[in-house]
Amino acid sequence: MRLPSGYGRDLIAGTVLTTLLVPQGMAYAELAGLPAITGLYTSILCLLAYAVVGPSKVLVLGPDSSLGPMIAAVILPMVVAGDDPGRAVALASMLALMTGVLLTVASVAKLGFVADLLSRPTQLGYINGLALTILIGQLPKLFGFSVDADGLFAETAGFVRGVADGETVPAALAIGAAGLLLILLLRRYAPKIPGILVVVVASILAVSVFDLADRGVQVVGTLPRGLPPFTLPSAGWDDLGLLAAGALGITLVSVTDTISTASTFAARSGQEVRGNREMLGIGSANLAVAFFQGFPVSTSGSRTAVAAQAGARSQLTGVAGAALIALMLVLAPGLLRNLPQPILAAVVIAASLSLADAAGARRLWRQRRVEFSLAVAAFLGVALLGVLPGIAVAVGFSVLNVFRRTWWPYWTVLGRPAGVNGYHDMTSYPEAEQIPGIVIFRFDAPLIFANARTFREEVRALARAEPKPRFIVVAAEPITDVDTTAADMLEDLDAELNAAGISLVFAELKTPVRQKIDRYKLTRSIDPAHFFPTVEDAASALRGGGPTRVGPPPG
Structure with missing residues (x-):
């Protein structure tokens, strides 16, 4: 056969x-x-x-x-x-x-x-x-x-x-x-x-x-x-x-x-x-x-x-x-x-x-x-x-x-480098331009209970810098989640910053994350006008001291 x-x-x-x-x-x-x-x-x-x-x-x-x-x-x-x-x-x-x-x-x-x-x-x-x-x-x-022994050394x-x-x-x-x-x-x-x-x-x-x-x-x-x-x-x-x-x-x-x-x-x-x-x-x-x-x-x-x-x-x-x-x-x-x-x-x-x-x-x-x-x-x-x-x-x-990577994620401040489109990590572009009165902060992790304190302390440190900023813009594209612990932290942090004359602003929040923000009813304390679809939109609106346009967040 x-x-x-x-x-x-x-x-x-x-x-x-x-x-x-x-x-x-x-x-x-x-x-x-x-x-x-x-x-x-x-x-x-x-x-x-x-x-x-x-x-x-x-x-x-x-x-x-x-x-x-x-x-x-x-x-x-x-x-x-x-x-x-x-x-x-x-x-x-x-x-x-x-x-x-x-x-x-x-x-x-x-x-x-x-x-x-x-x-x-x-x-x-x-x-x-x-x-x-x-x-x-x-x-x-x-x-x-x-050999009658148990274990590497024996x-x-x-x-x-x-x-x-x-x-x-x-x-x-x-x-x-x-x-x-x-x-x-x-x-x-x-x-x-x-x-x-x-x-x-x-x-x-x-x-x-x-x-x-x-x-x-x-x-x-x-x-x-x-x-x-x-x-x-x-x-x-x-x-x-x-x-x-x-x-x-x-x-x-x-x-x-x-x-x-x-x-x-x-x-x-x-x-x-x-x-x-x-x-x-x-x-x-x-x-x-x-x-x-x-x-x-x-x-x-x-x-x-x-x-x-x-x-x-x-x-x-x-x-x-x-x-x-x-x-x-x-x-x-x-x-x-x-x-x-x-x-x-x-x-x-x-x-x-x-x-x-x-x-x-x-x-x-x-x-x-x-x-x-x-x-x-x-x-x-x-x-x-x-x-x-x-x-x-x-x-x-x-x-x-x-857990370590989520607990202590990478974060940075963004600026606009000469000859390069958009806002980028100032660690890579130390000569990048920053807008007076505005700090753009990027946090590269989901915002959850494990790192909520880290986020809060870093934002507080930026708020204490001289000259004092008027706006802290969170470039939130890397933030893929916000849990209830982090939501409570954001509400308290926003109130604390407002008392110091500083506004907390968000740009590039993903649609599922923005929906959670709405479900947590954070917009009762955080101004709905302080959510922008892109960092560019936020910078343009805030450069003159306040928002000029608010659009839906990107999906």
């Missing part, structure tokens, strides 16, 4: 993609504190679910390096030492179920804007902190030993102590470091060569030829044969609180990553990103994996790029990848039994290095120091407090930054 035109390329792309899905799925499962096989189960189900529900033709979902530490931070504290790994799997499945429900509800409620809760600077700081956390956490595995100290005590397995370090170096070199100088596949195949051969397992190198071993059974997620009532908190953080990161990745690839193909449909797609994928021993998933930029480069045109690519993984588990579960654990660590470390964005941090330092400080704060939140608290810190600083 001949496939329809274009489908052959999708099948080829799916085959290429599988070479990345298998080792990354296993590596990211262990990063999350779960058996490697769960990464393959998760990859199969999420690819199939997204192919049915997801809107994008090329996005690839799966276990993700940025979610792994978050999953581990949630489930590992609830797993008692010596517990069967089944409890960790059950908790991870419940976490996926909660994440899927949250994403689905957010999609139905059209809450795609939640991705905006992580601003670019705080997202940058969080990701850099996450990359460092992943790197430090995988170093012991790369060196052939393990893990760092444990790693240094292990190296100093001679716990390093030379063969493990040799194969792990060589694999990491080869992945990075191929990524840098030969990106079309599947570096991870080359390293996986070479390391399996090395283990077999040189009997590295007998020299202390731990290997994956034979995987369980067959497909994952249908399993209901379960957790105790005492665990639900922490699981819910973790699901919220994972949901936020998943949405942010997915919309960001979708936007990048949609721009290349001329498609439109549908944020709410994307949330439904990844929500459905998480719900699917939850019932087959899986854990939370998100979009993968690296795997999507591989699929696109291989010629993927539809979600048949993901279906082909899922089918090939399933065939491997059914027909050849021992195919990867000699895959060294240090190679899985190398795969994760390579992913963490690709997550880090030092260049972006340097750019923020050059462009805007305040936002660089936000990135540093988010970085320290992850490094010092942990992955989940780090998310809360990042979101908190993003929200505080928005």
